[in-house]
Amino acid sequence: MTSQTHEAILAEFAPKGVLRVALNQGNPILVGKSSDGAPSGITVALARALGRHLGLDMRFVEYERAALVSADAEKDKWDVCFLASDPKRAQTIDFTKPYLQIEGSYLAGPLATAHTADELVSAGQPIGVVEGSAYTLTLQRQPGSENLVIFKDFDALLKALDDGNVAAIAGIHGVMQAEADKRPGGRVLAPPFMKIRQAMGMPQGRPGAKAFLDDWLNVLVQNGTVGTILEEHGVDRACLII
Numbered sequence: 001m002t003s004q005t006h007e008a009i010l011a012e013f014a015p016k017g018v019l020r021v022a023l024n025q026g027n028p029i030l031v032g033k034s035s036d037g038a039p040s041g042i043t044v045a046l047a048r049a050l051g052r053h054l055g056l057d058m059r060f061v062e063y064e065r066a067a068l069v070s071a072d073a074e075k076d077k078w079d080v081c082f083l084a085s086d087p088k089r090a091q092t093i094d095f096t097k098p099y100l101q102i103e104g105s106y107l108a109g110p111l112a113t114a115h116t117a118d119e120l121v122s123a124g125q126p127i128g129v130v131e132g133s134a135y136t137l138t139l140q141r142q143p144g145s146e147n148l149v150i151f152k153d154f155d156a157l158l159k160a161l162d163d164g165n166v167a168a169i170a171g172i173h174g175v176m177q178a179e180a181d182k183r184p185g186g187r188v189l190a191p192p193f194m195k196i197r198q199a200m201g202m203p204q205g206r207p208g209a210k211a212f213l214d215d216w217l218n219v220l221v222q223n224g225t226v227g228t229i230l231e232e233h234g235v236d237r238a239c240l241i242i
Contacts, residue, residue: 005208010054012209013202014079019056021047022078026065026130026154029102029172029235030082030198042100043082045229046200046220050080053216065153067132073203080213084134085199094210096217098197098241099226103173104135105192110185112167117189121147125167128157135170138194172196197241 013019023031023039034040039060051058061078063069069081073092085095106117106127114120120127121144129136131150139148149166151157158179160166169176173192180186200217202210220226227237 009208009212010056012206013054013212014056015076016079017057019047019051019054019058019080020078021051021058021060022069022072022081023047023060023062024066024069024081024083025062026133027172029174042229042233042235045233046082046226047080049220049225049229050213050216065130065132066134067130070132076203079202081201082198083201084196085201086134086137088137089134089201092204093201094204094206095199095201096210096214098199099217099221100198100230100235101239101241102196102198102235103192104138104170104194104196105173105176106168106170106189107161107176107180108168108187108189109161109164109166109183111164114168114189117191117193120168120189123167126165128160128166128169130154130157130171133171134196135172135194139170142193 023043025031030041030043031039032041047058066083069083070089070093072078081093083089085098106120108114108120112120112125114123124147126149127147128149128151129139131152136150139145151160157169161169170193176188180188200213202213221240221242227240230240231237
C-alpha cells in the first residue's frame with residue numbers, strides 16, 4: 001500500500017480527524033463500564049485495537065440502544081460501529097462479515113402457558129421486544145409478528161413483563177437467563193429463536209476503509225486475537241464465527 005493510498009483510507013475512516021466509535025450500551029454482552037465509569041468490554045477492546053493499528057486518535061460515542069446507532073448512520077455522528085448485521089440496517093451501514101454469534105431467546109413470565117419457543121409463538125400471546133433491536137427486526141419478518149409489543153427500552157420491557165402486560169419478552173440469551181433467575185416463575189424457553197450475528201460496520205460510501213476493515217478483522221479472527229478478547233470478557237470462544 002502506498003503512503004497516498006494509506007492516507008486516503010485514513011481519511012475515509014476518520015473524516016473529522018479522530019476515529020469516532022459508536023458504542024451500543026444496550027448490549028451488555030459486548031459493552032459495559034469499568035469501576036471508574038469508563039467504557040469496557042469486547043467492543044471497546046476491538047475498537048482500541050483498530051485505533052492502534054490505524055494510528056488514529058479515538059473517541060467513543062455512546063448510545064443507549066442499537067436503534068439509535070443505526071438511526072445516526074447517515075448523520076455523520078460516528079465512523080465505526082459494532083452491531084448485529086441485519087438487512088434493514090444494511091440499507092445505510094456497510095457491515096463486515098460477522099465475527100460473533102450469540103443466541104436470541106424468549107423469557108416467559110408466569111402468564112405464559114407455553115413450554116417451548118414454538119408453543120409460545122403458536123399460542124398468540126403478547127411478546128415484548130425493544131424497538132429497533134436485531135432480534136426485533138428479525139421477529140418482525142417471521143410468523144407471529146402480529147403478537148409483538150414494542151417498547152422503547154429494556155427497562156420498559158421488563159416492567160411490562162413484571163406487570164403482566166406481556167406473557168414473555170425476547171432478548172439476548174444470557175441477559176434473558178439472568179433476568180429469569182431473578183423472577184419466580186420466569187424461565188427461558190428453548191430452542192433459541194435466532195442466532196444474532198455481530199459484525200463491525202461503517203457508514204456507506206467509504207469503500208477503501210470498508211475493504212481495509214474487512215481484511216483487518218478477518219486477520220484478527222483467524223489468528224485467535226478476537227477469540228482471546230472474547231474469553232477475557234467472559235464469552236466462550238466457541239461463539240466466534242470463523
